[in-house]
Amino acid sequence: MTGQVLERETFGHLFAELNKMGFTLIGPTVRDKTIVYDELHSVDELPIGWTDEQDGGSYRLRRRDDEALFGYVVGSQSWKKYLFPPRSVLFEIGKVGDALTFSEPERSSQPRAFIGVRACELAAIKIQDQVFLGSGHVDRTYQHNREEIFTVAVNCAVAGGTCFCVSMETGPECNAGYDLVVTEVIDEGIHEFVIEAGSDAGQKVLAALPGRPAVDEDQAHVAAIVADTAAHMGRTLNTSSVREVLYAGRESTHWDDVAEVCLACTNCTLVCPTCFCSTTEDVASLDGSTATRSRRWDSCFSLEFSALHGSPVRSSTKARYRQWMTHKLAGWQDQFGSSGCVGCGRCITWCPVGIDITKTTAAIRADSEVLG
Amino acid sequence: MTDRPKLAVWKFASCDGCQLSLLDCEDELLDVVGAIDLAYFPEATRDEIEGPYDLSLVEGSVTTPHDAARIHEVRGVSKAVVTIGACATAGGVQSLKNWANVDDFISIVYAEPDYIDSLETSTPISDHIDVDYELRGCPINKYQLLEVVAAFLQKRTPNISAHSVCVDCKLRGTACVMVGQGMPCLGPVTHAGCGALCPAYNRGCYGCYGPAETVNMASLGSWWQDLGVADDDLVRALRTFNGYAPEFREASEVYEH
Numbered sequence: 001m002t003g004q005v006l007e008r009e010t011f012g013h014l015f016a017e018l019n020k021m022g023f024t025l026i027g028p029t030v031r032d033k034t035i036v037y038d039e040l041h042s043v044d045e046l047p048i049g050w051t052d053e054q055d056g057g058s059y060r061l062r063r064r065d066d067e068a069l070f071g072y073v074v075g076s077q078s079w080k081k082y083l084f085p086p087r088s089v090l091f092e093i094g095k096v097g098d099a100l101t102f103s104e105p106e107r108s109s110q111p112r113a114f115i116g117v118r119a120c121e122l123a124a125i126k127i128q129d130q131v132f133l134g135s136g137h138v139d140r141t142y143q144h145n146r147e148e149i150f151t152v153a154v155n156c157a158v159a160g161g162t163c164f165c166v167s168m169e170t171g172p173e174c175n176a177g178y179d180l181v182v183t184e185v186i187d188e189g190i191h192e193f194v195i196e197a198g199s200d201a202g203q204k205v206l207a208a209l210p211g212r213p214a215v216d217e218d219q220a221h222v223a224a225i226v227a228d229t230a231a232h233m234g235r236t237l238n239t240s241s242v243r244e245v246l247y248a249g250r251e252s253t254h255w256d257d258v259a260e261v262c263l264a265c266t267n268c269t270l271v272c273p274t275c276f277c278s279t280t281e282d283v284a285s286l287d288g289s290t291a292t293r294s295r296r297w298d299s300c301f302s303l304e305f306s307a308l309h310g311s312p313v314r315s316s317t318k319a320r321y322r323q324w325m326t327h328k329l330a331g332w333q334d335q336f337g338s339s340g341c342v343g344c345g346r347c348i349t350w351c352p353v354g355i356d357i358t359k360t361t362a363a364i365r366a367d368s369e370v371l372g
Numbered sequence: 373m374t375d376r377p378k379l380a381v382w383k384f385a386s387c388d389g390c391q392l393s394l395l396d397c398e399d400e401l402l403d404v405v406g407a408i409d410l411a412y413f414p415e416a417t418r419d420e421i422e423g424p425y426d427l428s429l430v431e432g433s434v435t436t437p438h439d440a441a442r443i444h445e446v447r448g449v450s451k452a453v454v455t456i457g458a459c460a461t462a463g464g465v466q467s468l469k470n471w472a473n474v475d476d477f478i479s480i481v482y483a484e485p486d487y488i489d490s491l492e493t494s495t496p497i498s499d500h501i502d503v504d505y506e507l508r509g510c511p512i513n514k515y516q517l518l519e520v521v522a523a524f525l526q527k528r529t530p531n532i533s534a535h536s537v538c539v540d541c542k543l544r545g546t547a548c549v550m551v552g553q554g555m556p557c558l559g560p561v562t563h564a565g566c567g568a569l570c571p572a573y574n575r576g577c578y579g580c581y582g583p584a585e586t587v588n589m590a591s592l593g594s595w596w597q598d599l600g601v602a603d604d605d606l607v608r609a610l611r612t613f614n615g616y617a618p619e620f621r622e623a624s625e626v627y628e629h
Binding site: 031032033034036057058059060075076077081086087260261262263264265266267270271281282283284285286287288296297299301302303304317349350351352353354 | 552
C-alpha cells in the first residue's frame, strides 16, 4: 500500500479524522514525571519534546533538543489496562427470599483509537489475544474490550536503555496488527510523519488525510530509522534454546542470588504487558442481599496466588521468581506456542531494585552450560 | 434486645482514630446498625448492653499494668476478637518507648510522675491474648473494617490481601515513585490496605499498614542507601507507625549504630 506523508502542522488531522469517526483517542501523555496512557483530546497532549532514560530500577524523563511527538519508548503502563483492566465486575448476585438472581454487567459500545502503539506492544496484544481468545476458552471481558479498536502504531525512532525487542524478534518495526503505522521523521528542518495503512479501515482514514504520497526517499528514511533503533538496543537476551536452558537450570544457585535481591513486590508482573494472572473477589452487602464477584490483577509473586488447601505452594521468593521467569520464557512456549516475553524492558526498569531478566537468563545459561 | 449480633468496641493505648472509622462510615452506618447492635461503643453511645459480645473490635496497644489485665477481661466476654490499627496489631507509634528508658520520658513529660504507672513496653494485643483477626493500618481503612464486619456476620474470610502496596499502585495506575522519581518508598515491603494513597500524591509510602506478607528490607534498604538515605533515616522510616512489628523491628535494628 502507498503511504502518505503528513507535515507536523497537519498531523492533527489524524486525530480530528478519528474523532469524527466516533473514536475516543487514547495515547501517551506526561503525568507525575512519567509517560502514561490516557484519553487524548489533541496532539498537544502528547509528550512533545520528551524522552525517557531507562535502566534497571530507574526511569527519568528528559527534554529532547527537538519537539518530537514520539521520541520516547514505553512507560510503566501498557495497553493491558484497557483490554484486561485491573479490576472488572464478572457478575452480580441478588437475593430475594431464597431465590438468587445472577446478572452480568452491561457491556456498552466503546470505539477507541489507540495512538502510539509500539511494535513490542503489538506483539504483547497478540500474545494476550492468544491467552484470552485463542486457547479454547473465550474471556468475554477481554473479547468485549478488544472490539472496536483502531490501532495507530508507531515505529520506534529511539531505543530505550532496557529495550531488547530485537532479541525477542518483536520490533522495533511494526509489521502487523495495526490499522495505521506512523514513522516520525525529524531531519535538518524536516518534521514529518510517514503513515502507512495495515487494514482497510486504516486505508480509509489515510485517504482522508491531507498528505502527499510517500516516495522511495520516505521509505528509505523509515528503513534507516528502524535500522538505527535496532542497532541501539539497551539489552540483549540470547533466546537460543532458552526453554531447554531454563528447564535444565532449575536447580541453579543463581535463583538464590536473585531471591536475595527480589522484593516479591509484584511490580515486574503488573507492568508486564503479557502477564495475565488474576484473582476473584466476592464482596457482599452487610445484610447479605447482594454480592458482586470481581476480577482483579494478581501476581505469581503474591503468597495468596499459589495458596492451596490453606498454604502457598510457592512460599519462598526463590520459587516465585523462578516460576515467573521460567513460565515467561520457557513454559509459555509449551502453553501458548510462543515466548511470553516481548522485550519491552518494563520488568527491568520498573523493578524497584533493578532485577534484570536478561542478566538472570544469561547467568542461568552460564550455569546450565557448566552443569551440562 | 434483638437477635442481632452484639458488637463491642474497646479502647487501649491509642488515638481513637481507628474506632472512629466505624462512625466515618456515613453512607453505610444505617446498614451497620441494621445488621448489628452497637452493644458497647462509648464513642458512639452511652447506652451499654451487657456482654457477652459476638464481636469485639479492640483498638490500641497494651502500655499499663491495668490494660494488661483488662485485655483478658475483654477476651473473656468476647466470642471473636478483631484488633484494629497499628497500635493494636503492632504496638503503634508509642512502641518507640520500647527502645528507650521509660523513666526518662516520664521525668521529662509529667509534672507529677508519681501518678504514672506505665509498662516498659507498648505491645500488640496478640502478645497478650488470642486474636481472631488483625486489621492493619494507621488508621485502618473504613471499607476494610466494613468488610471484616460483613465477613464476620457472613462467617467467611475477609477479602483483605497481605500483598505489597505496589499492587495497589498498579491497580490505580500510579507509576512507581521510587523508579520514576527516585523517592524512597516503603511500598514494596508494606502491607496494602490504604489503596496506595501516598504514591498517588507523589510521595513515598510511609509504611502505615506495617509489613507485607514478604519483607526483604535488606534489599530495599540497600537501594534506599543508593538513593542517598542515611541509616538514621532508615531507622526512623521503619519505626514510625509499625516499628515494633517483628519484620520492621528487626530491619530497623540492622541500621541502628
